[in-house]
Amino acid sequence: MTITTEAATTAPATPATTAPTTAAEIYATARLGLYIDGEWRDGAAGRSFEVVNPATEEVVGHVARAEASDLDDALAAAERAFPLWRDTSAFEKARVLMKAVALLRERAPEIGRLMAIEQGKPVKDATIEVMRVSGTLEWCAQETRRLYGRIIPTDVDTSLEVRYEPVGVVGAIVPWNFPAGSPMRKMSAAIAAGCSLVIKASQEVPATVCALAQVFHDAGLPKGVLNLVFGRGAETAEHLIDSPTTRLIAFTGSVPVGKELNARAGALMKPTIMELGGHAPVIVAADADPIQAARRASAAKWANAGQVCTSPSRFLVHESIAAEFTAEMVRQAEALVVGDPLDESVTMGSLINAKRLESIAHLVDDAVAHGAKVASGGHRIGAAGFFYAPTILTDVPLDAEVMSEEPFGPIAPITTFTDLDEAIRIANSLPFGLAAYGFTESASTADLLARGFEAGILSINHCGGSVTEAPSGGVKESGLGRESGPEGVQAYLVTKRISHRLR
Structure with a gap:
């Protein structure tokens, strides 16, 4: 095993006219904040979380902490945006998402550097992760045009059909270990299905997911469809679950936390997608x-x-x-x-x-x-x-x-x-x-x-x-539901049966 000891932050200072080279300089270029109703903002109380470079233990930035009022604003924005995005044609949804795919691939190196700094993942692996999630988004963009219903043969006096429609506003909570992968699996599937969402990402790795939100913004995603917040895990998750606005909760994290969130959602009869731990x-x-x-x-x-x-x-x-x-x-x-x-x-x-x-x-x-x-x-x-x-x-x-x-x-x-x-x-x-x-x-x-x-x-x-192409998920205490593949998008749909008496 070879060990490299020189950290990026120990590099000699460079003239202001050159591109940033140290970890602190690179991270200073990141946009950090809450993304609510198509705009970047600080938290209502002005509080923030420190962001630490795990390779040096240096504080490299601060990200806004959402208060209850910020969460309510995000939920209200998602609720307003949902009917518009639900009724947008599949072709237009796919066009917006494919634009985001192109932007992700163009920006992969810079997003990869931010991820390496805040999460400690080698920069090559971090850049590959961004490229992989562009493939996830591409799959979902294509899948939005394949959300077929069906006609069921019946007697001559009645028509019978099945439609699949977006569930509504989604509350999502994701961890730190895949700063691009975990958020994108939920964002891409929910948005492709026609849902709007409020996603609580990890405050330990905020720059990566903020960059993803900016990609969607620049691709022309209507305001309010995607809302990004950072907050204390339990209080933020409980707020999203308890809100009457959310219709589904999607969580990736530990088994103990997943059990608590699933029980809370179950008390309100809210469906969940739970990708929990394993061994x-x-x-x-x-x-x-x-x-x-x-x-x-x-x-x-x-x-x-x-x-x-x-x-x-x-x-x-x-x-x-x-x-x-x-x-x-x-x-x-x-x-x-x-x-x-x-x-x-x-x-x-x-x-x-x-x-x-x-x-x-x-x-x-x-x-x-x-x-x-x-x-x-x-x-x-x-x-x-x-x-x-x-x-x-x-x-x-x-x-x-x-x-x-x-x-x-x-x-x-x-x-x-x-x-x-x-x-x-x-x-x-x-x-x-x-x-x-x-x-x-x-x-x-x-x-x-x-x-x-x-x-x-x-x-x-x-x-x-x-x-990307096939479903993933656990059995026993490792979770409920599936992500990725056609099943990953279908998880954000509800099934509606329609029977029509013809005469």
Whole structure:
């Protein structure tokens, strides 16, 4: 593992006539604020949140904090805009969204730099994320022209049809780990379906989502269709849920918070889309290629420093190939370049905050206390910034916390098995069911894993997570509903049956 230590903010000062080069200078160019009814504004009370660069722990900006009155203004704007956008033709909706797609792709490098600074993701990965969400928006723009109803044959005196119509004003809450991906999955699907929305994004990573809002604005999205706010999680979410204006709540986040929000919405009979946490098992069968499995698993494990809800996070490896698999995992981990996210050579950046750093250190210490061995990593990197070494743990007992608590960080705990049925039982033993992965060269074993895993996202011989073209979501405590694919847009529609007596 290579470590880069020079942070972007330590670069020498540049003349005012040159383009910004330090993290602070780059971030100072970002537009930050609440976006309500087509305008940028501060919060009613003038309060704000600090934005911290997790690679340096430096405060690089401030973003407005929404008060209750700001939320009411956003909800009222969305309510006014909904009938207009609902009744806009599918062709015009698609035209506006495709304009936004073009702007996103044009601005991807600058948005990627802002994301790298505020979230700690390597700039190359951040730019790729922006390009990926442009594909998400493009898919939804095309899907808005395919929201077909149907005519049902009946007797000669009656016509019978089914129509799909937008549900109304959506309240959305998204986390920090994919500053472009999480907001766009909700914004693109809801807007394509004909809804308006108020989205509460994370105040830890505001510049990216503000840039997305500006893209929609510049593409000509009517005012009030998209409203963006930042606020304290619980009070903002509760306000959106309790408002009679919202007709659906879409949330991505932790299982405990999701349960609370779903219960609150359920008391009002409001439908929800809940993408919650997981703890993705990886079963590497005896007939798998251990080197290939380790390389493909590593590519997913260290992405975003492991801060991914579908990240492979429990490795169950057949004892006959465990040594080869582990050795390759270690090689892949130690080949990573960890450091300043703005450095193009860096392949793994920082964690988001001190809380994440403390949580990872605790899980490693607990695993070691239970008898696990550290094959690589196992320590913080440097004194400044929230960097933690990519860590491989072996001989991890099932009663270690890391085997039952989602690590959401750069830890790969490995344990061995001898019986495949037992491995599947262990994989399914937790209350989560978001993603699961298997490696095998046998068609019958692949089928056994696909049928046996209790998860909504399954990948065999790779660790692919969510994609634009197909639905993603969890089972058990990992969520309700689906995002992406046709199902992702349909989630924002209501079904209306119309029967008409002809004579």
